[in-house]
Amino acid sequence: MCKAVWIAAVLGLATAGGIAAQTPLPPPVTEADYGPIDPAEAKLGQLLFYDPVLSGNRNISCATCHHPKFATSDGLSLGLGEGGVGLGPDRHATARNTPEERIPRNATALFNLGAKAFTTLFHDGRIQADPTRKSGIRTPMDEDMVTGFSGVLSAQTMFPVLSPDEMAGHYSENDVAQAVRSGLITGPGGAWDIISKRVAAIPQYQAGFEAVYPHVAAGEEVRFTDISNAIAAFIAFEWRSDDSPFDAALRGEVPLSGLAADGAALFYGEAGCAGCHSGPFQTDHGFHATGAPQLGPGKAARFEHHSRDDGRMRVTGREEDRFAFRTPSLRNVARTGPWGHAGAHDDLRRFVADHVRGGAALDAYVRSAVLPDLPGGKPDWAVLDDPAERAALAAASRSGPALTEPELDALLAFLDSLTDPAALSGRLGVPDRVPSGLAVDR
Structure with missing residues (x-):
């Protein structure tokens, strides 16, 4: 089967329709992609x-x-570690041992x-x-x-x-x-x-x-x-996680159809998503500055007083890596919100719409983070409230064309096709008890 016909078959399209000239679809995930487990x-x-x-x-x-x-x-934009109680969005600070700061990046x-x-x-x-x-x-x-x-x-x-x-x-x-x-x-x-x-x-x-x-x-x-x-x-x-509808389509079992197929064609085509979200796990494992909103305490050394997160630059020391973060895998992305390295979006549709526009979307960003109250911590919006910081964040990122509402519908349907129910539920599950006798988060 020629490449154009194979891609069309995977996407559930009647004809290749120009698909063959677009970014190739990744190969199916196989056992060879994983190591042995005892x-x-x-x-x-x-x-x-x-x-x-x-x-x-x-x-x-x-x-x-x-x-x-x-x-x-954890269902939060930025988590609460030591001093917090509860699980997920119900987690909150305690008066007896209030957390000093939020965890600076999304879990x-x-x-x-x-x-x-x-x-x-x-x-x-x-x-x-x-x-x-x-x-x-x-x-x-x-x-x-x-x-x-x-x-x-x-x-x-x-x-x-x-x-x-x-x-x-x-x-x-x-x-x-x-x-x-x-x-x-x-x-x-x-x-x-x-x-x-x-x-x-x-x-x-x-x-x-x-x-x-x-x-x-x-x-x-x-x-x-x-x-x-x-x-x-x-x-x-x-x-x-390798048993989603998209995996089934890549293995030739059940092709994608409807909006999911249209979204895959966009994703691997003119929307350009696969430029970074490539390979079998939809990541190039690289680092890119995308202009995602920053919030929370940031990543600063003890002698620094800013609330900025310079991302990859903190590892390499290179100015060109400022505000660059690792491309996340998109497996089960429809369930892993809030989205972004700081969890700035609690709605995947809004995240995708802003993400493709990069820094150009910052001025119109609707603050929708999931943040439990934390008395006494750093201001949550110090970076976005500072015009100079916001401008630097925008300048370092790339901006693309806005997506139409029907295109967003299609892309969201494709992203949902990356959902693997078996992986979401886990295989061993949550144990009833642990050997220490301490309470298990359930």
């Missing part, structure tokens, strides 16, 4: 993922900000992060696979990065547990927070060592690690890398 390791990781024992104050789990109820995010979805193509993680790409490093991974720890992480998905777990605002806690609240504040991360008495010993002191966990990892069965202590590797195995297994 079911016992994934099951151990499931318990750890939902167990608050990994947080300094034993009150926040990975699932607090990445819950299946909210398509592996990313976890779909397909175990696929081999995902070698760069976080909005700014601060974790990347790098075979020239002893650890095989480039991180902000540079040469102090320890070995033993199974890959970038495992290594990403080290950031939230060390963040005072996310999971570690503040100042002298607990032993993990004290270690972090003192700069003790690795080695005896470091934050990772404290967390590892907590976990290993629970008999069910110790037995689980002995069953999964031969070096633990041989008498070695449970290490933080063992914990993170198990969590990575769980994420890779639980939220593999």
Whole structure:
């Protein structure tokens, strides 16, 4: 079958209609796109993922900000970590231990992060696979990065547990927070060592690690890398996403039809979406400045006082990377809102309409973020309320043509065709209990 006819068949079109000259459709996702998963390791990781024992104050789990109820995010524009209570949009600050700041970036979805193509993680790409490093991974720890992480998905777990605002806690609240504040991360008495010993002191966990990892069965202590590797195995297994209607169309099973087919033709055609959202997971894994609205505390060093988020520039130091953020995968995007690196849009249609216009849409942006009240934090709209900051954000981005309402209808239908019900519900699910006996976010 020639390319034009194949593309037409996938999109449910009667004729090629010029489709062959447009961006090629990606190949179907196959088993070769993923690595092997040990079911016992994934099951151990499931318990750890939902167990608050990994947080300094034993009150926040990975699932607090990445819950299946909210398509592996938290339903908020910017989350509340330490000091918050509740789940999703119901999460709120407490008077007893009010969060110091919001989490500065939107909680990313976890779909397909175990696929081999995902070698760069976080909005700014601060974790990347790098075979020239002893650890095989480039991180902000540079040469102090320890070995033993199974890959970038495992290594990403080290950031939230060390963040005072996310999971570690503040100042002298607990032993993990004290270690972090003192700069003790690795080695005896470091934050990772404290967390590892907590976990290993629970008999069910110790037995689980002995069953999964031969070096633990041989008498070695449970290490933080063992914990993170198990969590990575769980994420890779639980939220593999390759069974959407679009996947079925690419495999030649059921072609897309109606608005979804029209939207796919736009997406891979004149709308130009596939210029960045390319490949089988709709991401080029690159970094682009799109003029997305900025809100919240931003990303600033302790000696800085702005509320700006310079994105990739904070990693590379290059001016040309200012305001650039990693292209997100679009799998299950219809369910993963709020959208944008700061979650500035609570409506996907508005997000797409603004996104294609880039910085040109900033002046007309309707503030629709999902933000629980946070007394005493930085002003939420400092960047957009500053004409100079807003102009700099707009100047760094590209602007495209506005979409018509029928074109938006079609694109939204195509994006919905990327929804995979099996991935959304998960495979192991939320455990009834965890070995620590602490409360599970449900």
